[in-house]
Amino acid sequence: MLMIPLKAVSGYTRERMIADINVTEKSFGDKQLYKELKFSVQDREKIGLIGRNGIGKSTLFGILAGLDKDFSGDITYRRGSVVIATRQEHHGFEETSVMEYILGDLPEYSQLKKILDTYPDIMGDDMRKIETYTNALTRFDDLGYYTIENSIETELEKFQIPKELFGGPLKNLSGGQKRLVEVVKIMHANAHLALIDEPTNHMDFVAKEQFVNWFKAAQEAIIVITHDRDVLHEVDKIVEIKDGRAFIFPGNYDAYLKQNATNTVSGMHTFEVTQRQIVNLKAKLTEYRRLKERARDPGTIQRFKTLETKTRAELDQLSAIEKPSFWIDRN
Known part of the structure; x- marks a missing residue:
């Protein structure tokens, strides 16, 4: 206890x-x-x-x-x-x-039981012990x-x-x-x-x-x-x-099953959308790199560098999202 x-x-x-x-x-x-x-x-x-x-x-x-x-x-x-x-x-x-x-x-059981078992033999006329014993009797009953x-x-x-x-x-x-x-x-x-x-x-x-x-x-x-x-x-x-x-x-558990089913479907949809966004961002990143390498104008090169940096940051943020425990990867 x-x-x-x-x-x-x-x-x-x-x-x-x-x-x-x-x-x-x-x-x-x-x-x-x-x-x-x-x-x-x-x-x-x-x-x-x-x-x-x-x-x-x-x-x-x-x-x-x-x-x-x-x-x-x-x-x-x-x-x-x-x-x-x-x-x-x-x-x-x-x-x-x-x-x-x-x-x-x-x-309180052990403490009260000890008082009830031992005090009758030791309390005599001691009023404090008698009071303790009486209180223990009442509490034990309560x-x-x-x-x-x-x-x-x-x-x-x-x-x-x-x-x-x-x-x-x-x-x-x-x-x-x-x-x-x-x-x-x-x-x-x-x-x-x-x-x-x-x-x-x-x-x-x-x-x-x-x-x-x-x-x-x-x-x-x-x-x-x-x-x-x-x-x-x-x-x-x-x-x-x-x-x-x-x-x-x-x-209860029946309500859990219903709620969990709804949450699972919603979570799967959200994560699936995230995976599609990641695929799109990777494609953009590849395209920006290709255009940057082909460009000759310094301003154009800098613009694609900025787009590449921004896209990589977005990709890192989405990739850090944890996979739901119920997610099954598709081959």
Whole structure:
């Protein structure tokens, strides 16, 4: 669980915004992963994060969770925001029981539970300790923690994890079962923003239906990396990482397909026009050079030199335009 304070950023006044993401540069060695990747997350917003394999989706989660600080830019969270992310690896948690692992990420749970378990034996007549204990009792009840273990067990059973594994170490679970435990942890974390990576992998129909129903009703903002169209059907917007940037499409995956088709056709047309302009400019450049070499009058030679320089500058500008990721060269 991550408690992330708001950074001091001028103009940050949009009350519904949970996170403002601006990664200006991120590289691995000589490979540039992001360049000016920007988008925001609103309160209770569900975002589907998509992109081809290796494009940097999980890397972005590492940045948002505060685990990867080797980037240029700024990640700004609303003051007091709680951010939780699913773990891909569980180093250091192998011997932790499934129940303890989930409970350990609940806000205030460990601290309150320690007070409730230890203070009755040590507080005596100490009024400060009695007050602390009383406040802990009230807070524990307000957070619904007296029944939390039963609720967690119910969710684990719905995901078809055998009951005999609940109290056993995490290392006894398969990779698929650990992924389900991560989902249950997210469900009970009461976070403001949840980062969920491929949640429905290894889920059968019953488990996936349970997850999708929770996802639709969840009160926290969620960014989910997934290729599952049933999940993407329930998001509020799609953020696609492509060419090092974030392309935003309001609506669910169906809306994305329609918008992307329109954008693709428009982009192909624009780039095709640019390619025709380049061909024409190259032809002009060749003609100006030929006329310059044939000319004898100094004024005429200078005029063709000027035209040649101007045309070369235009050609360089158009040639620098990046090829769209969907473009297929014609032979």
